[in-house]
Amino acid sequence: MxxxxxxxxxxxxxxxxxxxxxxxxxxxxxxxxxxxxxxxxxxxxxxxxxxxxxxxxxxxxxxxxxxxxTVGETYFLRHPTQLETLVDQVLPSFLRQTSSLRVLCAGCSTGEEPYSVALLARERGRVDSSRLRILGIDVNPRAIAQARRACYSPWSLRAVPAAMRAQWFQRTPEGFALQPQVRDQVIFEERNLLEEAPAFWAPGSFHAILCRNVVLYFPPEVIRRIIARMAQALVPGGYLFMGPSETLRGISEDFELLRGGDAFYYRLRQPTPPAASVALAAPPPAAPQKVAPPPADGLGEVLHLLDAERYTEAWAHLESLPQTSQPQALLLRAVLHLHAGRLAQAEQLGRQLATASATEAPACYLLGLCLEQAGDEAGARGRYAASVRADPTFALGYLRVGTLARRAGDIVEARVALRMAVSLLPQEKPLHLALFGGGFGRHGLMQVGLQELQACTEVP
Ligand SMILES: C[S@@+](CC[C@H](N)C(=O)[O-])C[C@H]1O[C@@H](n2cnc3c(N)ncnc32)[C@H](O)[C@@H]1O
Known part of the structure; x- marks a missing residue:
């Protein structure tokens, strides 16, 4: 040997x-x-x-x-839409349940991120700062020592508006020193995210965790371990914010993806709808009902993988099943072609399915997605409109019609379509959500619809 x-x-x-x-x-x-x-x-x-x-x-x-x-690049008010979503919507949504809100910044580097949360919470005034506890952890001891000093260079403050800088920082020979009342609101700890620490990660420890621009340096199995720990440490329905180039796709199914403006973030799934919704006053979401009851022929697993955005595995699973011309299987095949960028194949199947009344609406929607992906928004809008003519209860069809109409400046049509989308989403078919929901889930799509509606009202 x-x-x-x-x-x-x-x-x-x-x-x-x-x-x-x-x-x-x-x-x-x-x-x-x-x-x-x-x-x-x-x-x-x-x-x-x-x-x-x-x-x-x-x-x-x-x-x-x-x-x-370690790479410690950070600055104040980084990815500001996420921070605004956190202090304006996420944290206030817990106020009825608790008297103390707990936020963890995991991989906080030199402290700019947790201090930004503290500062923005004060600026926005939606949560009482005395009820907000912020903890920053990092494996780099020098970064933690610097975070505790809370004195920063102009470069760290480059995204902070002048008025905010004047109000919360004091110029000193060493740099810009953060006001003590903000500094003292954040506690720092040197801690390695990989270390087992059951007491620290105890269930229900945090309402929100920011772990932004940290796991992009880690391999998937390490990310899986860390995210599982964070899911356990969040309160039911707690939130996780990651960096824009980080994703839970293929990592964890414990969270649903949400969108606030141009920011994406995650919410821990829970078996029943939340008592308090985020501040946009969304109509109460229907009980989570992610996918249709799994058909006995194995398509249920493909739908499940698609819903979890595990497209390669979904395709492999579909290919392992006996070939069938069942409409649901063909729709799944077409959607997976689309996700793999095989637009011609997706379109061919879509055209075939659009001729059968049972699949006309989702097939038209799929054809709309193909056109949108090819850059033809006007053509796509026509297809989405056809999808809602074929099925007037098709919420997702209305959502795309409304979004594209708003983008094209047709605000009246956008408002009508988006209102339809928001009112129909609670009843949208689980199959449609699994096929076309893009991992957002019913609640996430509702947020998207409401954001789009709000954007319409902001148009002069
Ligand atoms: C690029 S910085 C991100 C800082 C901040 N979250 C932001 O987005 O601006 C990444 C931070 O993650 C920390 N980090 C890397 N590996 C870690 C680990 N195993 N445990 C804790 N922190 C870690 C690094 O020390 C670094 O400060």
Whole structure:
């Protein structure tokens, strides 16, 4: 038997870093780590250094590595629409249930993010700051020390309006010092997101967690572990905010995706509709009813995977089933073609299905999506309009008609269609939501409809 080749020191270092800090390095990036390994191992030798890294006494060395390897880029009021959604809608929605609101900023770097939450909450005045507790955690001890100092460079404040800067910061020789009453509202802790800490992640610990621009450096299995922990630590119906280039697609099915303006965020799914809805005064969402009862022929699983936006797996599952000309199977096939960018195939099936009355409405909708994806919004709007003529209860059809009409400046038509969408969404067929809901869920789509309506009223 031939022995497996011993892994090189750099490969072992890369593996240790990923295991301990979660940071994943592709082979093309190993050069960065090689320099750090050479420097840190100098004087003791690489083999001894790697052995020492696995010992319990290596804590101090891991702190040094966390400082050296993490990326701490951050600034005040980053991704502002998310922050506004948090303080204007999400947090006030819990006020009837609790006297103290708890927000966690996981991977808070030098503190700009949690302080932004504190500042914005004061500026907006929707929640009483004395009821708001904000905790920032980060694995980088130097970042945490700087966060506690709360003194910032003009670069950190680049997105803060001048009036806000004047009100909440004081110019000092070291930089802009945050007012003590805001600074003291945030507590910081040095903590590694990968470490087991059952007491910290106890159920119901937080109403909202911000974990933005953190997991993009982690491999999927690490993200899965962290997100599962966060889901457990949120109150029922709690919220999770991630960075714009981070997604839970294929990571967790515990959350539904919501949209507020141009910001996306997640809400922990719960078995019953929430008692308090977010501030947009949405009509109470119907009890979650995600997909149609699974058909016995295996299509239920495909629908489920589609609903979870696991398109590749959904396609593979569909392909593993016996070929059938059942309309539901053909619709699923067409939708999955669309998600894979195979517009011609999706369109061909769509045209075929549009000739049968049972599938005319969803098929027209699908043809609209194909045209929209090809950049033809006017053509798409025509198809969506055909879908609601075929099925006047088709809420999703109205939603697209309204959205495209608003974009085209046809505000009267947009308002009519969007009102129809919002009033019909509570009864929208679970099959339509699974096929075309894009992972938003009924409640998320309702929010989209209400936002669109609001945008119509803002047009002069
Ligand atoms: C790019 S910053 C994001 C800061 C802030 N959330 C924002 O969006 O502006 C990423 C932060 O995640 C922290 N981080 C990386 N790995 C971590 C881990 N395993 N545990 C805790 N924090 C970690 C880094 O130290 C860094 O400060």
């Amino acid at each position: 031939i022995a497996a080749p011993a892994r090189t020191p750099i490969a072992r270092f890369v593996a240790l870093v990923e295991q301990r800090l979660g940071l994943h390095y592709e082979q093309g990036q190993w050069g960065e780590l090689e320099a750090v390994l050479a420097e840190r191992a100098a004087g003791r030798g690489v083999e001894l250094y790697l052995a020492q890294l696995t010992a319990p006494s290596a804590q101090a060395e891991w702190k040094v590595l966390a400082e050296r390897l």
